Amino acid sequence: MNNHVVLYKKLSAPLMQRLQAHTEVTLIDDPKSAAGLACLRDALHKADGLLGASLKLDAALLDLAPRLKVVSSVSVGVDNYDIDYLTKRGILLSNTPDVLTQTTADTGFALIMATARRVVELANLVRSGQWTQNIGPAHFGSDVHGKKLGIIGMGRIGEALAQRGHFGFGMPILYHSHSPKPAVEARFNAEYRSLEDLLKEADFVCLTLPLTAETEGLIGAEQIALMRPETIFINIARGKVVDEQALIDALSNQRIRAAGLDVFGHEPLDKGSALLQLDNVVATPHMGSATFETREAMARCAVDNLLSALNGERPANLVNPDAWSVKR
Structure with missing residues (x-):
């Protein structure tokens, strides 16, 4: 020994x-x-x-x-x-x-569901005693089934997320990766897109790529501006892939609908972060593999x-x- x-x-x-x-x-x-x-x-x-x-x-x-x-x-x-x-x-x-591939993909899809259906926000409404009548349009969420799922980074976790969306929810799969992946396209009927086109088309934009010198700051104000007001943004990759302040600005001004975030530029997330003041953000504590x-x-x-x-x-x-x- x-x-x-x-x-x-x-x-x-x-x-x-x-x-x-x-x-x-x-x-x-x-x-x-x-x-x-x-x-x-x-x-x-x-x-x-x-x-x-x-x-x-x-x-x-x-x-x-x-x-x-x-x-x-x-x-x-x-x-x-x-x-x-x-x-x-x-x-x-x-x-x-x-x-951890399958478990992290589970987390990604949990964030998709939670943000689209406003699960945390509405659960807090009930918990605080503010549910006094049937909810109306002010509290409606968005459908997930049939919506376009855009995945940036088609590695193991990206494929597992595509599997859930395609087979479970009938979602058309768009993806951006460093190169096209014919096997992924065949299995999920997925379509390759440039980063710009994916951001313009997808209803859900999901990051599943690693943090490298090339991907740090990949999603900034310019990229977020390409998304539509109905877009929901999901990050289960690394926080530094995203310009956090640009994301906060977009969410605060309803330029995109919502965000589900399991990773942040600085972890643990600061208690004073503006992200924690936004009802259209579901923030979880980097729990992707935490089972x-x-x-x-x-x-x-x-x-x-x-x-x-x-x-x-x-x-x-x-x-x-x-x-x-x-x-x-």
């Missing part, structure tokens, strides 16, 4: 026992606190592997880990990591795709990736394959 793992995310008892059976483990509680970060910095000098999520690991921090072989992220997104730096050092980076089953599956996948790498094997979910050749 020569490998040492620094764990900055709590695991279930079975997974913790498995990890401890093969490695020495240092668990860092609350790594985002000053005390937790200090403990992490102190532990990095002996780390052969890191396992965790939701913590930005930059070069200045990882320079403290000269023995590091692998970073196993309990996530799909890898925007918290300097991939070029890791690759140059031959440090493997792994993530947990696939296991008992999926979070356990993600953690299990991350442990598998980590142990494979420490055993000298190529992890199943290697993000930076060039690091494998550097390592070897």
